[in-house]
Amino acid sequence: xxxxxxxxxxxxxxxxxxxxxxxxxxxxxxxxxxxxxxxxxxxxxxxxxxxxxxxxxxxxxxxxxxxxxxxxxxxxxxxxxxxxxxxxxxxxxxxxxxxxxxxxxxxxxxxxxxxxxxxxxxxxxxxxxxxxxxxxxxxxxxxxxxxxxxxxxxxxxxxxxxxxxxxxxxxxxxxxxxxxxxxxxxxxxxxxxxxxxxxxxxxxxxxxxxxxxxxxxxxxxxxxxxxxxxxxxxxxxxxxxxxxxxxxxxxxxxxxxxxxxxxxxxxxxxxxxxxxxxxxxxxxxxxxxxxxxxxxxxxxxxxxxxxxxxxxxxxxxxxxxxxxxxxxxxxxxxxxxxxxxxxxxxxxxxxxxxxxxxxxxxxxxxxxxxxxxxxxxxxxxxxxxxxxxxxxxxxxxxxxxxxxxxxxxxxxxxxxxxxxxxxxxxxxxxxxxxxxxxxxxxxxxxxxxxxxxxxxxxxxxxxxxxxxxxxxxxxxxxxxxxxx
Amino acid sequence: xxxxxxxxxxxxxxxxxxxxxxxxxxxxxxxxxxxxxxxxxxxxxxxxxxxxxxxxxxxxxxxxxxxxxxxxxxxxxxxxxxxxxxxxxxxxxxxxxxxxxxxxxxxxxxxxxxxxxxxxxxxxxxxxxxxxxxxxxxxxxxxxxxxxxxxxxxxxxxxxxxxxxxxxxxxxxxxxxxxxxxxxxxxxxxxxxxxxxxxxxxxxxxxxxxxxxxxxxxxxxxxxxxxxxxxxxxxxxxxxxxxxxxxxxxxxxxxxxxxxxxxxxxxxxxxxxxxxxxxxxxxxxxxxxxxxxxxxxxxxxxxxxxxxxxxxxxxxxxxxxxxxxxxxxxxxxxxxxxxxxxxxxxxxxxxxxxxxxxxxxxxxxxxxxxxxxxxxxxxxxxxxxxxxxxxxxxxxxxxx
Numbered sequence: 018x019x020x021x022x023x024x025x026x027x028x029x030x031x032x033x034x035x036x037x038x039x040x041x042x043x044x045x046x047x048x049x050x051x052x053x054x055x056x057x058x059x060x061x062x063x064x065x066x067x068x069x070x071x072x073x074x075x076x077x078x079x080x081x082x083x084x085x086x087x088x089x090x091x092x093x094x095x096x097x098x099x100x101x102x103x104x105x106x107x108x109x110x111x112x113x114x115x116x117x118x119x120x121x122x123x124x125x126x127x128x129x130x131x132x133x134x135x136x137x138x139x140x141x142x143x144x145x146x147x148x149x150x151x152x153x154x155x156x157x158x159x160x161x162x163x164x165x166x167x168x169x170x171x172x173x174x175x176x177x178x179x180x181x182x183x184x185x186x187x188x189x190x191x192x193x194x195x196x197x198x199x200x201x202x203x204x205x206x207x208x209x210x211x212x213x214x215x216x217x218x219x220x221x222x223x224x225x226x227x228x229x230x231x232x233x234x235x236x237x238x239x240x241x242x243x244x245x246x247x248x249x250x251x252x253x254x255x256x257x258x259x260x261x262x263x264x265x266x267x268x269x270x271x272x273x274x275x276x277x278x279x280x281x282x283x284x285x286x287x288x289x290x291x292x293x294x295x296x297x298x299x300x301x302x303x304x305x306x307x308x309x310x311x312x313x314x315x316x317x318x319x320x321x322x323x324x325x326x327x328x329x330x331x332x333x334x335x336x337x338x339x340x341x342x343x344x345x346x347x348x349x350x351x352x353x354x355x356x357x358x359x360x361x362x363x364x365x366x367x368x369x370x371x372x373x374x375x376x377x378x379x380x381x382x383x384x385x386x387x388x389x390x391x392x393x394x395x396x397x398x399x400x401x402x403x404x405x406x407x408x409x410x411x412x413x414x415x416x417x418x419x420x421x422x423x424x425x426x427x428x429x430x431x432x433x434x435x436x437x438x439x440x441x442x443x444x445x446x447x448x449x450x451x452x453x454x455x456x457x458x459x460x461x462x463x464x465x466x467x468x469x470x471x472x473x474x475x476x477x478x479x480x481x482x483x484x485x486x487x488x489x490x491x492x493x494x495x496x497x498x499x500x501x
Numbered sequence: 502x503x504x505x506x507x508x509x510x511x512x513x514x515x516x517x518x519x520x521x522x523x524x525x526x527x528x529x530x531x532x533x534x535x536x537x538x539x540x541x542x543x544x545x546x547x548x549x550x551x552x553x554x555x556x557x558x559x560x561x562x563x564x565x566x567x568x569x570x571x572x573x574x575x576x577x578x579x580x581x582x583x584x585x586x587x588x589x590x591x592x593x594x595x596x597x598x599x600x601x602x603x604x605x606x607x608x609x610x611x612x613x614x615x616x617x618x619x620x621x622x623x624x625x626x627x628x629x630x631x632x633x634x635x636x637x638x639x640x641x642x643x644x645x646x647x648x649x650x651x652x653x654x655x656x657x658x659x660x661x662x663x664x665x666x667x668x669x670x671x672x673x674x675x676x677x678x679x680x681x682x683x684x685x686x687x688x689x690x691x692x693x694x695x696x697x698x699x700x701x702x703x704x705x706x707x708x709x710x711x712x713x714x715x716x717x718x719x720x721x722x723x724x725x726x727x728x729x730x731x732x733x734x735x736x737x738x739x740x741x742x743x744x745x746x747x748x749x750x751x752x753x754x755x756x757x758x759x760x761x762x763x764x765x766x767x768x769x770x771x772x773x774x775x776x777x778x779x780x781x782x783x784x785x786x787x788x789x790x791x792x793x794x795x796x797x798x799x800x801x802x803x804x805x806x807x808x809x810x811x812x813x814x815x816x817x818x819x820x821x822x823x824x825x826x827x828x829x830x831x832x833x834x835x836x837x838x839x840x841x842x843x844x845x846x847x848x849x850x851x852x853x854x855x856x857x858x859x860x861x862x863x864x865x866x867x868x869x870x871x872x873x874x875x876x877x878x879x880x881x882x883x884x885x886x887x888x889x890x891x892x893x894x895x896x897x898x899x900x901x
Contacts, residue, residue: 364624365644373634384638399757401639407757431655431763435647435706437626444707447641448651449887451759459756459887461641472658484642495639 021143022188022320024181026294027078028335029071029156030174030281032464034058034342035351037169043348044164054169057279061345062173064354064441065463065481067492068096068156069106071175073113073480076154078332079177082424086114091121091148095135095155095286099126100492102206109494110154112385113480115421121148129312131155132176132286136308137316139180140189151180157285160209163357167211170254172282176290186329187297187306187320193235195314199223220255224311225262231315232266232307239319243267247304248296250274252288253311268307280339293320295335300326354441365439370486372493382419387478387496389456390417398455422478423496426453429474434467450476450498463497475501505779508899509604510743511732513725514543517856520720520843521689528564528618529574531721535849536575536614539723543610544735547575550725551608553582556595556615558847559628560586563618571614588883589795590748591615592722592851593892597746599726609731615853616721617846626717627845646706646714648885649798653708655763656804660815668708670818671799672699675712675841677827678796682838684868689718690842713799718844722852724859729899741862744780744876745895747772755887768891769808769880776893777810782876785810789832789895790874791861793854795882796839805880806834809893828869836861836869851881851892858896875901 041055062071072094080086094107101109107122125135132155139151156175161167201219202211213219228251236242243266251259251273259273274296276283284291289310296306300322308318333341345351352358382388383401390402394416397408402420406413432448439445446462448470462470463481476498483495516538518531526534540547555571557564564570568582587594592615599611622628627645631637641647657667676696682688694712702710732740749772755761773785782788789811796802803821806812811832812820820826826834835841837857840850858877860866881892 365629368629370637372638376634377638380635380638397758401635403753407753409754409758409760429654431651431658433643433647433650433654433706433709434704435644435650436703437646437705438629438642438644440642444704445641445643445647447643447647448654449763455759457757457759458639459641472654483638493638 019182020185020188021140021180021182022185023178024184024186025079025179026176026297027075027331028174028176028291028294028338029075029078030060030338030342031062031066031071032343033061033063033345034280035061035345039346039348040169048164051164051166051169054166058342058344059169059282060172060174060284060342061351062158062354063464065497066158066173067100067482068098068158068175069100069109070480070482070494071158071173072154072156072177073110075156075175075177076110076114076152079152079179080114084421084424086116088150089116089120089152091123091139091142091151092116093123093125093135093139093151093153095125095131095153096157097126097129097131097286098157098159099124109385112381113494115382115386115388127313129285130310130314130316132290133308133310133316133318134194136178136180136290137192137194137318140192143180143182149182153178153180155287155290157287159285160355162210163352167213170283172284174281174284174287174291176287176294178290184325185323186325187322190319190321191235191239192316192318193231193238194316195227195231197227197314199227199314216255220258224253224255224258225265228262228309228311228315229265231317232309235317235319241305244269245305246272246307248272248274248300248306250289250292250296250306250308251311252276252283252292254278254283277339291335297322297326297329298331298334298336302326362439368439369488370484370493371489372486372491384495387421387423389420389422391420392416393418398452400456400458420456422452422456422458427451427476427478427498429470429472429476430457431472432462432470446470461497462499464499470500477501506600506604506746507744507779507781508729508742510600510726511729511899512741512743512859512896513545513610513727513732513735513737514539514541515722515724515856515859516542517687517722517853518720519687520718520846520853522620523719524620526719528570528616531618531719532571532574532614532616535721535723539612539725543725545610545725548578549610550577550580550612552580552599552602552611553577554595554598554611554613555582555584556586556591556613556848556851557584558586558588558591558617559622562622562628564616587890589797589845589847590851590881590883590890590892591848592853593879593881593894594748594851596724596852596855596894597748597892599724600743600746603726603728610725610727612723612725613852614721614723615849615851617848618719619717619846620719644706645885646709646798648887649801650706650709651763652804652886653800659762659764662818664708666818668700669696670821671713671803672696673821674796674799674802675699678835678839678841681828681836681869682842685838685842688838688842689716689844690838709798709800715797715840716842716844718846720843720846720849720853722849722856724852724855739863740899741859741896742899743894744897745776745893747776747779747893748890750890751884751888763886765804766808766882766886766889766891768889769805769882772891772893773809776895780895782895786832788876789878790876791836791858791871792832792834792878792880793837793839793857794834794880796835796841797845797882801882802834809878809880833871836866836871851879854879854881855894855896862896862898
């Protein structure tokens with residue numbers, strides 16, 4: 018029987034790391050009990066990032082820059098913070114990545130174990146032969162009330178995994194899942210925030226009973242014991258719960274994988290898999306890695322690394338992602354980005370941002386996938402494509418073939434930092450970028466601060482929220498440029 | 502080959518309202534103000550008007566769509582009124598319609614009125630514009646200053662100009678215009694400013710500060726045109742005629758093709774070449790007496806000096822700093838104060854520029870009067886550097 022497992026994995030973290038000390042100090046007058054959590058940082062999404070955009074970025078790192086992505090035949094997207102309750106969120110991701118329309122796109126949501134659940138589903142799908150290459154991506158950008166513990170515990174991030182039947186870096190051994198209606202927290206549609214029950218009950222009756230039960234079942238199925246586990250993954254915002262469970266299951270507590278609480282915070286659905294990515298960067302061939310998750314029950318998945326792990330060199334490791342973050346000490350910026358304060362947006366913020374869905378669909382490849390055109394006669398590359406080519410002196414009719422811009426290198430031609438137009442993160446940076454192979458687009462720049470950009474600078478394209486239509490509750494996506 | 506418009510049409514009369522924050526005035530009041538002055542200047546009665554053009558950009562807040570707002574405001578005798586809109590060059594477009602109607606022989610006397618009532622929008626600057634359904638989904642959510650400011654970064658990169666030198670040169674552009682505007686009772690802003698004030702003003706869009714941006718105001722301007730023969734038959738002497746009228750419109754090249762470097766206006770160069778040919782001007786730097794250009798932003802004016810072939814490419818900073826375009830320079834620019842001091846009621850601006858050139862050519866510009874100007878050029882640009890319409894008009898003494 019063919020082995021299945023994973024052939025690649027990559028994480029994505031937003032650029033900013035919110036200083037927890039800054040948050041704790043700002044709230045110490047009203048929540049002095051949170052001062053103890055005021056250590057380290059948590060990842061903080063830009064205002065124009067959500068679970069979908071972060072997933073797109075993680076998956077791009079797995080797929081690489083090749084235009085041909087036809088080998089991806091299924092896509093699982095896991096999140097508890099999907100931007101749309103009714104619109105296929107994985108379908109947005111498919112469009113952004115220009116995957117084939119035939120790609121099976123599946124949203125998995127409603128619990129913090131959705132990431133591991135999606136991974137198990139993808140593994141089963143590839144194992145059964147109904148898919149030969151599946152992408153699993155888990156992502157969360159959870160909102161938390163100001164001055165809450167969750168605000169300090171949570172982090173924003175995404176992870177993507179290629180589930181494959183060849184070139185495996187880690188072979189899938191077995192898994193077990195428990196579905197238990199243990200309500201440590203909940204959130205109904207249209208509610209912005211979780212409602213949480215008492216921490217001690219969650220720890221003692223939840224984590225410490227449910228996770229070991231799932232682990233024991235897996236050990237029994239795989240015929241192994243805790244002492245066989247080289248790396249144990251369990252995200253939890255409660256200190257030492259992972260150690261306690263390891264001990265309970267006979268796993269060496271030294272083999273508990275760092276939960277990144279002091280750097281990224283808990284990235285929700287993504288977190289088990291993000292920790293998985295972090296340990297694969299360091300693992301040796303033959304290592305047994307036990308991934309577990311908690312939420313509406315528990316998933317436990319066992320992998321064993323192969324010899325290929327020695328050659329696993331991700332474009333950017335989780336460690337370097339963490340280290341490349343920029344510390345943010347402006348708590349108000351975090352509150353504003355996350356719409357946690359009522360701030361004055363000015364008249365320019367009032368502009369009706371209704372999206373013509375007909376136009377969006379008619380130009381779906383151009384808008385969602387950043388696909389332009391290349392003239393078959395002159396070779397002129399342009400964005401967007403048009404019936405008549407923009408080639409000077411050669412206005413050829415219907416000569417353009419689709420041309421993908423998203424992965425191409427580009428340079429800034431002209432730019433400005435605009436304080437007048439509406440922006441959640443002023444000044445509003447935008448300008449013209451010229452692509453190395455040809456073509457240009459006037460785009461927004463994101464993840465930049467005043468003084469960060471200039472003409473001639475190298476940029477790359479990222480998929481982001483363009484605007485939010487607050488009247489109709491619609492998020493419009495497009496591509497922006499960031500400095501390389 | 503077309504023979505062009507040169508000396509086929511004469512300006513019979515012009516009028517211009519007081520520009521500014523006209524809280525007191527309705528769109529109708531502004532139109533009437535410019536119309537009454539133009540009609541008195543022309544010395545004709547309403548029933549002598551054969552056709553009318555009305556330029557107005559923002560229809561949802563100002564006077565409304567169509568030709569009726571003008572016809573009703575001026576109680577025109579049920580003649581044809583065509584509303585035109587071509588971004589910020591709308592005023593010049595109304596003039597072009599009226600001039601062409603006369604040149605075609607379809608009208609003996611035609612009138613163009615441009616009006617905009619920006620101060621009813623509630624915005625400090627221009628209100629955001631609707632660009633259809635696709636552009637908002639793929640274009641940046643920017644503003645006019647942010648779009649024009651990009652000229653600066655591209656110009657600096659191309660010509661190796663330091664940020665400080667460019668900032669100082671564009672500051673001088675504004676200082677010069679304010680000095681001119683201070684002498685104009687119809688200008689919105691009538692105060693001089695210092696270079697230091699301009700350099701230290703709050704930033705609007707890098708590198709453009711507050712004083713690098715034109716004002717936002719209400720206003721209207723009007724022109725009445727006819728044939729030189731009719732003008733003479735009405736007893737006019739000192740007749741000012743149209744020498745050239747050109748309009749060049751972007752076709753997407755700047756926005757989509759790598760051949761444009763972002764530092765200049767492609768359309769201005771196209772329109773300028775055609776306009777000079779039409780007006781029989783071979784050495785613009787020597788032959789053009791004065792200009793009113795579209796100084797929506799100081800950097801726009803600076804690069805336009807090159808695009809109009811007055812300054813050599815890469816030399817505008819030096820010419821500006823040498824005072825070449827000052828009131829006492831070789832080619833005074835914005836002698837009325839420009840958009841900088843008049844503000845930019847969009848539909849009116851092109852006609853307002855012509856009004857000053859007309860006054861100067863007739864020797865009626867009062868304190869601002871230049872010595873014996875013979876050729877006046879107006880440059881009226883709409884859109885933004887990467888996607889725009891450029892109108893150039895040249896007027897001068899008939900048969901000069």
